Amino acid sequence: MKTPLFPFKAQIIDIKIETADTKTYTLLSKDAAYTAKPGQFNMVGYPGVGEAPISLSSSVTDGIFQHTIKGVGRVTKFLERFKIGDEIHFRGPYGTHWPLDMQSGNDVLIVAGGVGLAPLRPVIHEIVKMRNFFGKVTVIYGSRSPDNIIFMDEIETWRKDIEVFLTVDEIPLNMKWNYDVGMVTKFIDKSTVNPLNAYAFICGPEIMMLFVSKGLFFRGFLPSRVYVSLERRMKCGIAQCGHCQHGSKFVCKDGPVFAYKEITKLPDGLL
Ligand SMILES: Cc1cc2nc3c(=O)[nH]c(=O)nc-3n(C[C@H](O)[C@H](O)[C@H](O)COP(=O)(O)OP(=O)(O)OC[C@H]3O[C@@H](n4cnc5c(N)ncnc54)[C@H](O)[C@@H]3O)c2cc1C
Structure with missing residues (x-):
């Protein structure tokens, strides 16, 4: 049985470089039912590395959504090396949304x-x-x-x-x-x-x-x-x-x- 902490996988289908340390990742969720509201966040990460809270920077359409991530520490700098086709792990959405x-x-x-x-x-x-x-x-x-x-x-x-x-x-x-x-x-x-x-x-x-x-x-x-x-x-x-x-x-x-x-x-x- 899946616990509330069970992560899903999402495949990176596009990466856009925003600034020297920030990229927008377009992700395709393997959980077809995944949806979220503006303002909510996912815990994003990779097994053995850790997780960081990251807000959705787009809405979710047909399992596709975006995260815009600034590389500052352990998890976010690890994600910087990911390429199109790689998979990240995430769980969520969590938290309240903009009303x-x-x-x-x-x-x-x-x-x-x-x-x-x-x-x-x-x-x-x-x-x-x-x-x-x-x-x-x-x-x-x-x-x-x-x-x-x-x-x-x-x-x-x-x-x-x-x-x-x-x-x-x-x-x-x-x-x-x-x-x-x-x-x-x-x-x-x-x-x-x-x-x-x-x-x-x-x-x-x-x-x-x-x-x-x-x-x-x-x-x-x-x-x-x-x-x-x-x-x-x-x-x-x-x-x-x-x-x-x-x-x-x-x-x-x-x-x-x-x-x-x-x-x-x-x-x-x-x-
Ligand atoms: C709800 C929410 C939404 C967010 N959305 C986004 C988003 O959309 N995009 C984005 O880029 N970021 C977002 N963040 C910020 C992001 O979660 C943090 O930058 C996170 O710490 C990055 O994790 P990390 O493992 O890469 O960095 P960490 O290794 O946690 O380091 C991050 C920074 O904190 C310092 N630090 C490390 N440990 C400690 C400690 N114990 N006490 C104090 N400082 C410490 C480090 O020196 C470094 O400067 C969001 C945060 C929250 C809470």
Whole structure:
């Protein structure tokens, strides 16, 4: 009998290099019934090496889905050597999802930093697909420098349907850059969404999510309508081991997507 920790296999059917350390893997699940919602994650890995929580960076269609993975440590650097045709192991989907279903007619503000755009990409795809269902939509995406931007070729196509601010903290000497410069917080006031009618989804480094949330509240957003995706070290992914416990919450099961107002009740809040 299969336990909740039993992994499935998925074959790599495409690999796209996003940046020097980040790739998007297109995977075909061997579990035909596999499905997931934007914001959920899989525990991805390989026997004998380990597992790491990785969000879905696409929706799931006919067992095909994507993970966008930055090589930072034991598991993710091991996966960097995988080629098309190789198989990875995964279990999931786990965790909560972005509450996109609640938003008929509402404005949406999406703020992402670095590889934090990956879990929000399927939300943007859904919005573009059902564009008339939403009000004004803005994406603010910031990265350290132009060569750290993921999904660069795709971002331009989003501009047809939604407002996009693409910004970097700094431009290296001799690098051409035709977009914005400055922290993502600088663009909160430039977005045309109406705070009284909007939901906000934020994903990136925790310090960035803290300052973005504060900027949104200052602009009139309600804490019950601001959602963040938290990152904590995880082992089991099913709220058994306690590695990701954050006050009374398990980030793997109660999150990773939380309404800001849920987190403020925790002893150490956001950060
Ligand atoms: C819900 C969720 C979704 C995520 N989605 C994505 C995604 O879509 N794409 C993506 O690229 N990443 C994602 N991450 C982040 C990813 O899971 C981490 O980067 C993970 O640690 C990588 O595992 P690893 O074994 O490769 O790295 P590790 O070997 O765990 O090392 C990762 C980093 O943590 C440091 N570190 C190692 N051990 C410890 C320790 N005990 N305490 C503190 N720091 C330590 C290392 O020095 C290194 O800098 C997500 C994380 C979560 C929680």
